[in-house]
Amino acid sequence: MLYLYCRVLPLRRDAEEKAQAIRAATASSFKSLLQEKGDIAVNSRWSRVKDTLRDDPRYKSVKHEDREALFNEYLSDLRAVEEESEREAKAKREEQDKLRERERELRKRKEREEQEMERVRIKVRRKEAIVSYQALLVETIKDPQVSWTDAKLKLDKDPQGRAANPELDSSETEKLFREHIRMLNERCAREFKALLAEVLTADAAAQETDDGKTALNSWSTAKRLLKSDPRYNKMPRKDRESLWRRYADDMLRKQKSEKMELDSKDDKKVDHRSRSSGDYGRLSSGLRGSHDRR
Numbered sequence: 001m002l003y004l005y006c007r008v009l010p011l012r013r014d015a016e017e018k019a020q021a022i023r024a025a026t027a028s029s030f031k032s033l034l035q036e037k038g039d040i041a042v043n044s045r046w047s048r049v050k051d052t053l054r055d056d057p058r059y060k061s062v063k064h065e066d067r068e069a070l071f072n073e074y075l076s077d078l079r080a081v082e083e084e085s086e087r088e089a090k091a092k093r094e095e096q097d098k099l100r101e102r103e104r105e106l107r108k109r110k111e112r113e114e115q116e117m118e119r120v121r122i123k124v125r126r127k128e129a130i131v132s133y134q135a136l137l138v139e140t141i142k143d144p145q146v147s148w149t150d151a152k153l154k155l156d157k158d159p160q161g162r163a164a165n166p167e168l169d170s171s172e173t174e175k176l177f178r179e180h181i182r183m184l185n186e187r188c189a190r191e192f193k194a195l196l197a198e199v200l201t202a203d204a205a206a207q208e209t210d211d212g213k214t215a216l217n218s219w220s221t222a223k224r225l226l227k228s229d230p231r232y233n234k235m236p237r238k239d240r241e242s243l244w245r246r247y248a249d250d251m252l253r254k255q256k257s258e259k260m261e262l263d264s265k266d267d268k269k270v271d272h273r274s275r276s277s278g279d280y281g282r283l284s285s286g287l288r289g290s291h292d293r294r
Contacts, residue, residue, distance in 0.1 A: 027070050029058040034074045042079045046071045122167075129167035130176065136162040137180040144184035145236050148174055185236070189243065192235040196247045199225050205251060216248040 033056055034040050040049060046068045053059040062070060140154050155163040155173075163173065204225065205216045215222040219241050226232045232240070 023066075026058075026061045027066075027073075030062045030067070030070050031074050031077075033058040034071065040074070040078070042075055042082060044075065125167050129165040132160075132162045133165065133168060133173060133176055134180070136160075137177060141177070141180060142184070144181050144188055144234075146181075148177055151177055185239075188231075188235045189239070191231040192240070192243055193247065195226060195229050195231040196244060199229070200244075200247065200251065202251075202255070205255075216251055219244060222248070 033053060034049075037049070037052065049071065050059075050067065059067070136155060136158055140158070141151050152163075152173075155177075168176075200215050200222060205214050208214050209218075209221060213221045215225055222244055223232075223240075226244075235243070
């Protein structure tokens with residue numbers, strides 16, 4: 001009995017393996033049939049598909065009860081393939097999105113850097129243009145009374161073309177011209193005030209003409225003392241007298257204050273001498289009265 005069992009068992013095992021191989025081959029052929037059909041999708045139904053397969057030998061080779069199960073396995077395989085494809089497609093899209101985002105950030109950064117560099121270049125060019133135009137003004141415009149129209153004619157003749165720099169428009173060049181004129185006027189005013197202080201001293205102011213005029217109460221008298229100095233001619237005509245008048249008023253106020261202070265000191269000295277004389281008189285009278293009583 002044992003011998004018989006030992007002989008039958010391998011045969012049975014071989015038969016089962018052959019049957020499994022046949023079922024596997026049959027199942028594979030059936031799935032190949034489904035794949036070749038081409039129009040079967042994950043949402044297809046067996047009841048609608050099976051009628052289109054009946055004439056194929058691979059359909060008939062599968063047992064009736066196994067056909068739908070194999071069909072459902074095939075749908076599961078399709079679903080798994082689709083899901084894997086979707087995952088791969090999603091991963092690819094995400095990677096592409098990240099790549100595009102990095103490229104976009106790089107472009108933005110590059111644009112920002114280029115814009116910043118351009119701003120710096122513009123700033124440098126403008127600064128150079130301003131410095132160059134200011135140098136042209138210093139070289140060309142020395143009269144603070146010149147008009148912008150006349151000055152522009154001179155500036156436009158600059159052989160270096162500094163007046164036609166594209167970095168500066170006409171309003172900016174005129175503004176720089178006005179600033180230059182303002183500084184010229186301020187310098188002329190400082191120099192004219194220095195001239196007044198040098199020439200119209202207290203001694204000079206004390207000298208009167210035959211009609212009682214001095215350099216502090218008569219502009220015509222002051223002019224005769226000032227006009228030989230180049231600083232007088234540099235000062236615009238319309239501003240000379242007003243600056244002289246302010247200076248003269250300050251000098252007169254100062255002289256008046258000094259005189260009042262001096263008079264006050266003299267009054268105090270006189271008062272002190274008067275009090276001293278009175279005290280001495282009262283003392284003398286007292287001494288005489290005392291002597292008479294004795």
